[in-house]
Amino acid sequence: MAKISPLSRFWGLLKIYKPEIRQIYFYGVLIGLVNLSLPLGIQAIISYLQTGELSSSWVILVGIVLMGIAVSGTFQVMQLRIVENIQQNIFARSSMEFAFRLPRINVQQLDKIHAPELVNRFFDTLTIQKGLPKILIDFSLASFQIIFGMLLLAIYSPYFIVLGLFLLLVLWLMVKFTGPQGLKTSISESKYKYQLVHWLEELGRTQRSFKVSSKTNFHLRKADDITLDYLKHRESHFKVLLLQFKSFVSFKVLIAAGLLILGGILVYQQQLNIGQFVAAEIVIILIINSVEKLLRVLDSIYDVLTAFDKIGFVTDMNLDQNGGKKTVTPEQASTIALTKVNFSYPDNKGKVLKDLTLSIPSQSRVIFRGKSGGGKSTLLQVIAGILPVSSGDILLNGVPYHNYDKESFNSNVGLVFESNQIFEGTIKENITLGREVDENYFKEILDALEISDYIGQQADGVETLMDSGGRRTPRSIGQKILIARAICHQPGLLLLENPLQNIPKEETHAIIDYLTDPKHNWTLVVIADDDYWVEKSTQVITL
Ligand SMILES: Nc1ncnc2c1ncn2[C@@H]1O[C@H](COP(=O)(O)OP(=O)(O)OP(=O)(O)O)[C@@H](O)[C@H]1O
Known part of the structure; x- marks a missing residue:
């Protein structure tokens, strides 16, 4: 330009x-x-x-x-x-x-x-x-x-x-x-x-x-x-x-x-x-x-x-293109299909994803594993629609990604990245990001993630202010709040990158049980190394 x-x-x-x-x-x-x-x-x-x-x-x-x-x-x-x-x-x-x-x-x-x-x-x-x-x-x-x-x-x-x-x-x-x-x-x-x-x-x-x-x-x-x-x-x-x-x-x-x-x-x-x-x-x-x-x-x-x-x-920076008109029905479980997908970063000559073909059925629980630098995080971002593929096809429910209305597509995705995404705002704001959340479901996820007690101890409850990066909040709580953010709108596609790293081992099983529970409609893709994730998964993909 x-x-x-x-x-x-x-x-x-x-x-x-x-x-x-x-x-x-x-x-x-x-x-x-x-x-x-x-x-x-x-x-x-x-x-x-x-x-x-x-x-x-x-x-x-x-x-x-x-x-x-x-x-x-x-x-x-x-x-x-x-x-x-x-x-x-x-x-x-x-x-x-x-x-x-x-x-x-x-x-x-x-x-x-x-x-x-x-x-x-x-x-x-x-x-x-x-x-x-x-x-x-x-x-x-x-x-x-x-x-x-x-x-x-x-x-x-x-x-x-x-x-x-x-x-x-x-x-x-x-x-x-x-x-x-x-x-x-x-x-x-x-x-x-x-x-x-x-x-x-x-x-x-x-x-x-x-x-x-x-x-x-x-x-x-x-x-x-x-x-x-x-x-x-x-x-x-x-x-x-x-x-x-x-x-x-x-x-x-x-x-x-x-x-x-x-x-x-x-x-x-x-x-x-x-x-x-x-x-x-x-x-x-x-x-x-x-x-x-x-x-x-x-x-x-x-x-x-x-x-x-x-x-x-x-x-002047380019904004995300608002692809097409197709909308995603809220809470619709998602099927993802990649065919011969290639991806490389702009100034990185080698391909991070090379002719990758895989299928993630609706409501499946998929684990990505593999060596460091293998491309797990990149693939997660490709599936999230954040990184565009260099070549190949990527479909959600049989429809190419670029045919979807971006806003509708994004509202169907729940994401947890490894980077610290806590901003200065109340606990509630950090979880909901301003979305309307059913009160009973909100309470259910706080209980399932075992943060209700912590919130109960705070003078202002869910209105307690968190500082930028959640500096004064225990790390495990910060991580649970980010998981709550990813699931509070009941997405059809839930993508998690090492979501339990800072959470004590004894608490992780209950959270994994909750996230993989068949009662949830979402299709779950997790980058994780924990054996319990593997045990509860329907598919393991090694990159
Ligand atoms: N923004 C970027 N620009 C250029 N190269 C990148 C970028 N991000 C990642 N890479 C490179 O792409 C390759 C895959 O990285 P990626 O983070 O996807 O792997 P990973 O399997 O998630 O690794 P880890 O388990 O260590 O997080 C690595 O060689 C990395 O150096």
Whole structure:
């Protein structure tokens, strides 16, 4: 897929907020116009003062100037409200987008990426939030101010038009030639920022290991290396900013010199009176300030474009394809058939599954055994529909996997992986994942897995909070909660990877008896080495 440029992403976002942005610009134009009342009013006031009279017209003029300032302020408040709405909306949109996408990202895309690290990119939403008012308000305000200022000056003398156009050309050329480089350096700077955060997170995760071996300073050296890379790239970015700043300073001098000299000549030649000259000076100061504002906004533009690039990395990841329309009847026992299935990991040349043909009848109890690295876990993930086969056929109840509606297919599967899948939430949330579970059945599985007593001892029962990874929960309880999660919706296909590893031996028989009980409709596939599993199984497949 072609990479989308950060600028296109930015335009894409602006499109969503077209009506709001139109309003912001409308107010921007009004503010630009109203702001001209200041120099024009002052010009008129000076003219009145020069006549030596303190007439009521003078009072009216002063009133108009003050009103101009107040009205322009009111418009700015309106702009702020609109931008705030956009900012809030961007945050909500981004949080939903991340929450929607994360579980659906194709696992092969995540093969070499630590998914929690990916989530760090969410913080770039805040960069976009913060940068947006600057870009939408300050940038537009400054641009309108420059344009209107130039137009007003043009009324005083057509020479100002030529000067104005020339200066705009210089400004445009400067941005055109330094802009892309600024974006490039900003993106590489941020790459190392994320690398550093990732390393610090890894340090946090494995804190105890580093605590006992902190003498090697390995953790510091690694952080130092990344920091040095970051600083190197930040320096390159700063150099671009500096170049732009220097060019802008020259530009400012150029504007000031051009406008002042031209103004002076025009007064000298009596084409401008002194009131007009003062007004022109005020407009010139406004223009110079606006140019300064544009310069400051440029840095925010880089930040925002870089943020789009970072977030785009997540939002561009392929999601699971929602294959077909066929649905799986809930609680339907599943028959699985594999014919000449091959599977290899993207950067692993050898085939993990080679021409594998096997059949798993409905309601059977199948055990996968075999040497380490034999492909048991891979096969389980293929059967779960998580890993797509490279070639061959895989059927559920006689229908190819890809013909199923993904959501319906997934809702029929119960899974336990070896990796720790406990998240921060209550025991109940960890078991049900928000699914409606029949109360009697829920109680039955807690009893069968022998976790009722543990839950009963907790102050908040099933509402007791578990921490991330279930750190403070006994490991056997954590594992039982994961088994409860896999069976609480009575799946038709139950896939378990070494589900009883942390459970005391004396408790495992009762759990195996329960899981293999013919009263359950599910087809059970287990990776296990325990002889009792084999005893209770209907089929053993060695890989
Ligand atoms: N994400 C991956 N990318 C590349 N190769 C992988 C990946 N996951 C597993 N492998 C490789 O595929 C082969 C099969 O691994 P798999 O985990 O399926 O075996 P296993 O029988 O479950 O092993 P174990 O009993 O040790 O868990 C191994 O050689 C492993 O190194």
